[in-house]
Amino acid sequence: EPEVTQTPSHQVTQMGQEVILRCVPISNHLYFYWYRQILGQKVEFLVSFYNNEISEKSEIFDDQFSVERPDGSNFTLKIRSTKLEDSAMYFCASAGYEKLFFGSGTQLSVL
Amino acid sequence: QKEVEQNSGPLSVPEGAIASLNCTYSDRGSQSFFWYRQYSGKSPELIMFIYSNGDKEDGRFTAQLNKASQYVSLLIRDSQPSDSATYLCAVWDSNTGNQFYFGTGTSLTVIP
Numbered sequence: 267e268p269e270v271t272q273t274p275s276h277q278v279t280q281m282g283q284e285v286i287l288r289c290v291p292i293s294n295h296l297y298f299y300w301y302r303q304i305l306g307q308k309v310e311f312l313v314s315f316y317n318n319e320i321s322e323k324s325e326i327f328d329d330q331f332s333v334e335r336p337d338g339s340n341f342t343l344k345i346r347s348t349k350l351e352d353s354a355m356y357f358c359a360s361a362g363y364e365k366l367f368f369g370s371g372t373q374l375s376v377l
Numbered sequence: 378q379k380e381v382e383q384n385s386g387p388l389s390v391p392e393g394a395i396a397s398l399n400c401t402y403s404d405r406g407s408q409s410f411f412w413y414r415q416y417s418g419k420s421p422e423l424i425m426f427i428y429s430n431g432d433k434e435d436g437r438f439t440a441q442l443n444k445a446s447q448y449v450s451l452l453i454r455d456s457q458p459s460d461s462a463t464y465l466c467a468v469w470d471s472n473t474g475n476q477f478y479f480g481t482g483t484s485l486t487v488i489p
Contacts, residue, residue: 297475308481321474357420364409364469366477368420
């Protein structure tokens with residue numbers, strides 16, 4: 267069964283460093299999303315992406331964040347200068363036929 | 378701002394009982410409704426989806442949708458300890474850029 271793949275599963279970084287989280291969505295899906303979840307809290311929407319551009323973004327998705335689809339398969343989330351409060355689980359998701367499927371997540375720890 | 382409301386729980390039921398999870402949503406234009414199960418430290422997993430008013434059954438799970446009341450529920454029959462997880466309600470709206478809106482989740486514990 268097709269699945270959304272995320273790498274790495276864990277990322278530890280120093281405050282102020284740049285991180286890139288990677289995702290391979292399900293191949294025939296057209297809509298891509300990033301969500302994050304701080305430990306014990308709700309799943310929060312960050313950004314959605316369609317037709318090679320951002321379709322919607324939340325207040326969380328400020329200038330420190332960017333997304334790219336550098337080739338036909340990968341979808342990346344970049345955080346330019348990480349802060350302590352960026353520590354969270356980051357989920358990539360893709361949607362096809364009105365259903366949303368999540369990757370297994372990247373646990374980001376900012377020290 | 379579209380709202381999806383769930384009782385955060387925790388909800389505890391004995392093994393073998395029926396667990397009932399509820400969700401309300403604010404936007405009457407919402408078109409599709411989903412239930413996700415999330416185990417601690419894992420990603421949300423889609424377990425049920427429903428588009429039309431009424432009931433939809435899949436194994437031990439039944440999703441119920443009432444668009445007039447803007448209410449969607451999930452029933453889990455013969456609850457098992459492995460059903461212990463957080464259950465997220467989600468609503469999809471194609472009119473706002475194909476966005477999925479999530480509730481805060483209900484924590485369910487099934488007691489052996």
